[in-house]
Amino acid sequence: MQDDTAEEDAPASPDLSSESPRDTPKSKLISQFVVFPLAMVLVGVSIYLFLGILTSDNRTASDYLDTIRRGGINSRWQAAYELVKVLSVESREGTLDPRFADEIVNVFNASVHDDPRVRRYLARAMEMVDSPAVVEALIKALSDADEETRLYAIHSLGSLCAEVSVPDLLRFARDQDSGFRKAAVYALGQMQDPRARDQLLIAMNDRVADVRWNAALQMARRGDRAGEKVLGEMMHRPFLAGLEMTEEQRVTAMVYAIRASGALKLESLKDHITELKGKDESLKVRQAAIEALEQWEALDNGD
Secondary structure, three states: OOOOOOOOOOOOOOOOOOOOHHHOOOOOOOOOOOOOOOOOOOOOHHHHHHHHHOOOOOOOHHHHHHHHHHOOHHHHHHHHHHHHHHHHHHHHHOOOOOOHHHHHHHHHHHOOOOOHHHHHHHHHHHHHOOOHHHHHHHHHHOOOOOHHHHHHHHHHHHHOOOHHHHHHHHHHHOOOOHHHHHHHHHHHOOOOOHHHHHHHHHHOOOOOHHHHHHHHHHHHHOOOHHHHHHHHHHOOHHHHHOOOOOHHHHHHHHHHHHHHHHHHOOHHHHHHHHHHHHHOOOHHHHHHHHHHHHHHHHHHOOO
């Protein structure tokens, strides 16, 4: 999703023509952060083709850490990438070694001068390990020279609901790079600190659509209706047509906005959702509208 697109035909939308080139994200790591807050796409998906050399049903998270410590240059970053998936399983099943938090922090701290990919994927994996030591290491990583590592650290701090990181996240939410603003807004949406909500309100007036949308979705996740106008923007096809997006991205944005609006029972958007249910060209959008209206009715009936 591009950030420097003029937004035309959007009701009461801010003028993006004043957006400076410096506002363009320097990193393309999370170009769709707003519409994929729970499924951040890892850079270089094609590397999955190379992971066969690592695949083993019996390898644990600690085994992959050992490869990162002792393996060759290629096996180290591949192990760090694979670690994300293994940790997800072990965390869910409760089989993660209690000592693992200290182990991954030690490896992460030692990766400062390693292949940047190792540190990036470790930062990504650390969202699965809830530990004060992990949070401390991720906060330190916010000062890394590598932009992608900083983005992963921001995302992981959000996933960990690390309230202690709020001051740092507020700084990134005001960064000139909209990529960092998007990431920080997502992370702040996970926090209870009242300063987080204040920043989300500011972000909903950002000149970059992705930042506004991320803020509105995070407000909706909190049960807050303050993003009503922005959610309406997200499901307004003439407005979306003026942005440099793929049709898949437009559909995804609309689906998220429809779901959020239905959950919040936003009366001002109900007629439009009803119209989308019968007329939108996308089956996914129509289905989302049907489900949102059914949920709406269930809420009205107290089900």
